[in-house]
Amino acid sequence: MDFAWEYDVVVAGGGVAGVAAALQAARAGLRTALVEKMVLCGGLATAGLINIYLQLCDGHGHQVIYGIAEEMMRLSLRYGPGEIPAAWRGDGLARDGVRYRTAFMPAALALALDEALEDAGVTLWLDTLVCLPIREGIRVAGVMVENKSGRGTLRASCVVDATGDADVAYRAGAPCVDEGNWLSLWALQAAAGHAPDTQQPLGRIPGVGMVLLGADSNGKRMPPDMEKLHGTDAEQVTRYVLESRRLLRAYYREQYASGAFDRETLYPLTLPTMAQFRTTRRIVGRETVRDGAANLHQPTSIGLAPDWRRGEDVWEIPYGALLPQSVAGLLVAGRCISSERDVWEVTRVIPPAALTGQVAGLAAALAIQRGTTPDQLAAEDVQRALAAEGLPCHLRDVLAA
Numbered sequence: 001m002d003f004a005w006e007y008d009v010v011v012a013g014g015g016v017a018g019v020a021a022a023l024q025a026a027r028a029g030l031r032t033a034l035v036e037k038m039v040l041c042g043g044l045a046t047a048g049l050i051n052i053y054l055q056l057c058d059g060h061g062h063q064v065i066y067g068i069a070e071e072m073m074r075l076s077l078r079y080g081p082g083e084i085p086a087a088w089r090g091d092g093l094a095r096d097g098v099r100y101r102t103a104f105m106p107a108a109l110a111l112a113l114d115e116a117l118e119d120a121g122v123t124l125w126l127d128t129l130v131c132l133p134i135r136e137g138i139r140v141a142g143v144m145v146e147n148k149s150g151r152g153t154l155r156a157s158c159v160v161d162a163t164g165d166a167d168v169a170y171r172a173g174a175p176c177v178d179e180g181n182w183l184s185l186w187a188l189q190a191a192a193g194h195a196p197d198t199q200q201p202l203g204r205i206p207g208v209g210m211v212l213l214g215a216d217s218n219g220k221r222m223p224p225d226m227e228k229l230h231g232t233d234a235e236q237v238t239r240y241v242l243e244s245r246r247l248l249r250a251y252y253r254e255q256y257a258s259g260a261f262d263r264e265t266l267y268p269l270t271l272p273t274m275a276q277f278r279t280t281r282r283i284v285g286r287e288t289v290r291d292g293a294a295n296l297h298q299p300t301s302i303g304l305a306p307d308w309r310r311g312e313d314v315w316e317i318p319y320g321a322l323l324p325q326s327v328a329g330l331l332v333a334g335r336c337i338s339s340e341r342d343v344w345e346v347t348r349v350i351p352p353a354a355l356t357g358q359v360a361g362l363a364a365a366l367a368i369q370r371g372t373t374p375d376q377l378a379a380e381d382v383q384r385a386l387a388a389e390g391l392p393c394h395l396r397d398v399l400a401a
């Protein structure tokens with residue numbers, strides 16, 4: 001090995017979930033490393049150009065997600081355009097029906113995340129690939145990594161898998177499900193006036209907007225003759241990225257041929273530097289967020305996920321959805337927690353991903369403090385620690401507020 005380091009907590013993957021986990025653990029005073037294979041944090045929300053910070057509320061005026069997920073929404077606006085809706089800025093306007101969400105500029109979020117991580121004292125390992133878990137029996141005791149310095153080990157009392165694809169849990173032998181993904185592409189473009197298909201304009205910035213092509217999350221507008229591809233298969237990842245860029249070239253050719261635009265008035269500004277898979281691999285955890293459990297009380301719940309599609313349902317997320325089976329010392333956070341197919345559409349988006357990241361960081365700290373592993377903690381103890389941070393675990397907590 002070329003290098004070896006020891007930490008209290010190692011977080012694999014620096015998307016919104018990994019950043020939230022690392023912030024929470026470092027702020028609790030733990031020596032925390034965050035390992036990211038790219039050179040910026042934020043994952044799909046920055047490198048992936050996903051620029052809609054979906055709602056922190058239930059659609060009936062109740063905020064249901066608090067903590068670092070809310071802090072991160074505000075961070076997304078620190079160095080760029082976008083607005084928190086007036087009703088959610090504390091000016092007394094009616095909130096019922098007004099969603100607490102915003103659009104933001106991905107690069108602005110990446111800048112602000114650097115700052116928050118530095119302020120919290122997180123050790124960042126950028127351009128560093130997590131290759132394998134270090135196993136001691138069933139316990140994950142760290143990760144093996146590879147970067148420009150060579151191969152090394154980062155050992156830790158607790159590891160958080162926030163890779164988006166449950167890479168660490170899967171390679172440690174935990175059961176997972178793996179599904180294919182419809183083809184789509186989100187990119188940032190320059191457009192003189194109003195470009196067609198610029199469906200998510202960043203509002204007040206003249207001439208800049210998002211272009212969304214291909215399938216939506218239900219597979220609608222999936223290009224004909226294109227099969228679903230897997231984000232955990234290297235050949236299919238390459239094909240996915242190349243096919244999505246083919247869509248974008250076809251779009252520009254069509255726009256130029258129509259005569260409405262030319263290459264001076266409509267062109268790509270930034271392409272995603274991360275494959276935009278919505279659906280990949282997630283764990284089958286010790287507990288699972290169930291499709292039919294909307295608005296139902298879950299005794300072991302550690303937080304809430306509002307349905308961004310319909311606006312009336314909220315799920316309680318059981319603590320065991322962050323715990324892989326048959327592995328110890330490992331928590332999973334973000335879009336790869338254990339959820340059934342339909343509700344996974346709800347738990348995978350930015351606010352619940354950041355929330356489960358924060359919970360993973362908190363549970364790691366609690367386990368270390370008690371000299372145990374996260375899977376040995378009682379959910380009530382995690383809930384008590386969350387309550388002490390002002391984070392609601394149950395729907396009744398927010399409806400009563």
Ligand SMILES: Cc1cc2nc3c(=O)[nH]c(=O)nc-3n(C[C@H](O)[C@H](O)[C@H](O)COP(=O)(O)OP(=O)(O)OC[C@H]3O[C@@H](n4cnc5c(N)ncnc54)[C@H](O)[C@@H]3O)c2cc1C
Pocket residue numbers: 012013014015016017018035036037038041042043044045050051052053054128129130131162163164165167184185186274276277278333334335336348349350351353
């Ligand atoms: C097309 C599309 C549209 C979407 N639209 C929205 C939307 O409008 N609003 C919304 O809220 N959500 C949306 N989402 C979902 C949302 O963006 C993501 O699910 C969420 O950001 C996931 O965060 P995460 O931290 O769990 O994972 P990711 O963002 O995937 O982060 C994982 C991180 O881990 C790193 N990583 C992975 N493997 C390794 C490794 N082996 N070693 C080191 N680092 C590693 C990756 O580089 C990445 O930075 C959309 C997603 C897609 C694909």
